[in-house]
Amino acid sequence: MSLGPVEYIVVEFPGNQFKGDIIPALREVVDKGIIRIIDLVFMRKDEQGNLSVMELADLEKEAAEAFAPLAREASTLFSDEDVKKVGEVMEKNSSVALLLFEHVWATRFRDAVLAANGRLIAGERIPKETVDAALAWKPEEQKALEAAP
Template sequence: MSLGPVEYMVIEFPGNQFKGEIIPALREVVDKGVIRIIDLVFVRKDEQGNVSVMELKELQKDAADAFAPLAREASTLFAEEDVAKVSDIVENNSSVALLLFEHVWATRFRDAVLAADGRLIAGERIPKELVDAALAWKPEEQEALEVAP
């Protein structure tokens, strides 16, 4: 089976306050075939820095039931080293969802690029803050600020 582009995300919930608000948005992109969840791991770090790791099947029933339809095809691809790296960057008294997913939407485009003997030579995700700042920037205001006494 050929996969489309694969990406991981680490989503932190300070204060161990994960309440499931991301589930409807995640369900939408999974159901529409935009992404496919490959692996999903939850890491919790208590106030003393003790770390516990839970796979989907180890969650409490209500959380497991909410995530299960989204990760039907999930396997266990994250290695212990991946979880250890995440544990190092997570704040005490926080939880994270470690998500590995395939960009299903990009598979056809990738195949077309390959069929055209093309190859990806660079790419990078641009942080939301930089995009927002670029969109908010107004050159006319910048010039006015430079000229003002």
């Protein structure tokens, strides 16, 4: 099976405040075929810095039932090293969801590029803060910068 672009994200919930509020938004993009979850790991670090790692099957019944339809095809691709790296940067008294997912929407485009003998030579995810700053940039500020000695 040929996968589309694959990406991972780590979402942290300070104060161990994960309540499942992200599930409806995640369910929407999975159900629409925009992404496919490949792996999903949950981690929790207590006040003393002790780390616990949970796969879907290790979650409480309600949380496991909420996430199960989203991760129907999930496998265990995150390595112990991946989990260790995330654990090192987590804040104490926090929880994280570590998601590995395929950009299903991009598969057709990728196939079209390859069929046209094209190749991707660069790409980067631009942080939201950078996009927001660029959108807030005013032409007057540009002119002022150009006029400065």
